Amino acid sequence: MHGIRALPGRPAYPFIEQTYSHQLEMVRPSSFGLVEAPSLPDGYALRQLRSGDEVPYNDLFHLAFADEGRFQETIERTLPGGFFVVDHVTSHELVASCVAMRGSSSPRHVQGQLGWLVTDPSHTRKGLGTIVSASVTNRLVAEGYQRPFLGTEDFRIAAISIYLDLGWRPHIYRDDMEPRWRSIYGYLGREFLRD
Numbered sequence: 001m002h003g004i005r006a007l008p009g010r011p012a013y014p015f016i017e018q019t020y021s022h023q024l025e026m027v028r029p030s031s032f033g034l035v036e037a038p039s040l041p042d043g044y045a046l047r048q049l050r051s052g053d054e055v056p057y058n059d060l061f062h063l064a065f066a067d068e069g070r071f072q073e074t075i076e077r078t079l080p081g082g083f084f085v086v087d088h089v090t091s092h093e094l095v096a097s098c099v100a101m102r103g104s105s106s107p108r109h110v111q112g113q114l115g116w117l118v119t120d121p122s123h124t125r126k127g128l129g130t131i132v133s134a135s136v137t138n139r140l141v142a143e144g145y146q147r148p149f150l151g152t153e154d155f156r157i158a159a160i161s162i163y164l165d166l167g168w169r170p171h172i173y174r175d176d177m178e179p180r181w182r183s184i185y186g187y188l189g190r191e192f193l194r195d
């Protein structure tokens with residue numbers, strides 16, 4: 001049983017079982033500075049999560065993620081102005097989101113985390129995922145974090161492609177991780193260069 005849930009007229013992402021016991025991690029050196037986010041396509045509005053968004057956000061979250069009960073913890077860790085959502089103007093649905101958080105869910109990192117990047121599968125390839133994750137990246141930079149972190153999985157190829165474009169880099173903390181990263185880079189047609 002998992003918590004990914006489609007909604008009427010809103011297909012969900014497929015559930016993919018994690019094959020590795022250790023999550024992939026990425027970090028972003030502060031020397032990379034701010035990124036330029038693409039402009040929002042017509043019909044969408046970028047804003048902060050606000051009171052009353054809990055149910056629509058939960059609906060969006062569970063199109064992609066099986067995790068249960070993470071909302072309260074996310075809210076408690078969110079930096080001021082760090083909870084980005086994209087509204088679809090005609091349907092009033094939340095269709096993309098990403099969160100800039102304090103602290104870290106990994107013992108290897110202490111300062112700042114990008115979390116819960118998602119775009120409704122019915123609204124992908126319009127730049128929305130890039131816009132919300134670029135906004136979070138910039139919020140983490142503005143907070144002065146030197147090396148913010150994110151956790152991801154090998155199958156999240158689209159997300160990793162976006163993260164790489166925004167200056168996030170693999171944090172290799174186990175010997176078995178370099179082959180995993182080489183395989184992802186190969187899939188994306190990118191050259192893997194170990195720092």
Ligand SMILES: CC(C)(COP(=O)(O)OP(=O)(O)OC[C@H]1O[C@@H](n2cnc3c(N)ncnc32)[C@H](O)[C@@H]1OP(=O)(O)O)[C@@H](O)C(=O)NCCC(=O)NCCS
Nearest residue numbers: 064117118119124125126127128129130152156158159161
């Ligand atoms: C990752 C995700 C947010 C991308 O959303 P999106 O709104 O489609 O992203 P964008 O439109 O900004 O895509 C930007 C680029 O990412 C890459 N990309 C996006 N989807 C891709 C895919 N399915 N395969 C390969 N590359 C992809 C492309 O380079 C794309 O640019 P292009 O459309 O000009 O080719 C979305 O696929 C998603 O919600 N996935 C499930 C949740 C998830 O994995 N979250 C990450 C947790 S760590």
